[in-house]
Amino acid sequence: xxxxxxxxxxxxxxxxxxxxxxxxxxxxxxxxxxxxxxxxxxxxxxxxxxxxxxxxxxxxxxxxxxxxxxxxxxxxxxxxxxxxxxxxxxxxxxxxxxxxxxxxxxxxxxxxxxxxxxxxxxxxxxxxxxxxxxxxxxxxxxxxxxxxxxxxxxxxxxxxxxxxxxxxxxxxxxxxxxxxxxxxxxxxxxxxxxxxxxxxxxxxxxxxxxxxxxxxxxxxxxxxxxxxxxxxxxxxxxxxxxxxxxxxxxxxx
Numbered sequence: 053x054x055x056x057x058x059x060x061x062x063x064x065x066x067x068x069x070x071x072x073x074x075x076x077x078x079x080x081x082x083x084x085x086x087x088x089x090x091x092x093x094x095x096x097x098x099x100x101x102x103x104x105x106x107x108x109x110x111x112x113x114x115x116x117x118x119x120x121x122x123x124x125x126x127x128x129x130x131x132x133x134x135x136x137x138x139x140x141x142x143x144x145x146x147x148x149x150x151x152x153x154x155x156x157x158x159x160x161x162x163x164x165x166x167x168x169x170x171x172x173x174x175x176x177x178x179x180x181x182x183x184x185x186x187x188x189x190x191x192x193x194x195x196x197x198x199x200x201x202x203x204x205x206x207x208x209x210x211x212x213x214x215x216x217x218x219x220x221x222x223x224x225x226x227x228x229x230x231x232x233x234x235x236x237x238x239x240x241x242x243x244x245x246x247x248x249x250x251x252x253x254x255x256x257x258x259x260x261x262x263x264x265x266x267x268x269x270x271x272x273x274x275x276x277x278x279x280x281x282x283x284x285x286x287x288x289x290x291x292x293x294x295x296x297x298x299x300x301x302x303x304x305x
């Protein structure tokens with residue numbers, strides 16, 4: 053049976069290639085098409101490798117390399133024997149890009165935590181105004197698991213991330229949710245340090261519950277203060293951890 057999947061409409065008539073970095077040029081143009089086309093959507097299939105090679109008047113290896121570049125950018129998924137499909141960049145894709153920028157520009161962890169504070173406070177301020185009963189149930193379920201003191205460190209940090217993401221999702225801003233997801237992913241070791249100090253687990257459980265209760269009560273002042281206090285104490289806990297020189301081998305995140 054012939055493949056009846058709808059392909060992304062392509063028009064390359066106004067596009068010309070120079071004869072250097074062909075795969076990069078093709079990838080850049082395809083990215084522009086994917087992002088700007090009003091008809092492109094997630095899971096839509098791109099034209100075949102052979103068809104693209106003909107349209108761009110390049111070899112199939114050039115197209116193959118362009119597809120790899122688009123995959124690295126998180127814009128497509130390559131399926132063996134099927135082709136290339138449009139996808140949305142995952143948090144890990146954005147996180148890796150931000151991480152590279154931080155390393156190249158020597159951006160400090162302090163700058164990262166400061167940005168996190170700005171976004172987390174905006175998140176909780178918005179969430180307390182929009183939070184639904186379903187959001188509250190979701191957060192409560194996350195915290196119920198978080199309160200199991202026997203959890204391994206990796207699982208505890210994962211639940212910590214999920215709770216902060218749930219707040220962002222309750223705020224109703226998809227871009228904010230993505231940025232907080234990226235920041236919490238980059239700060240996994242940081243969050244783990246606060247847990248590893250003496251009393252860190254109990255303190256984390258208590259402070260997350262205070263934030264939750266304020267959100268559940270739809271209390272803007274209490275929610276904002278609870279988040280401020282949580283982030284401030286987390287920072288102090290991490291500084292204490294670093295000062296005490298606790299063995300880094302404990303952080304197996």
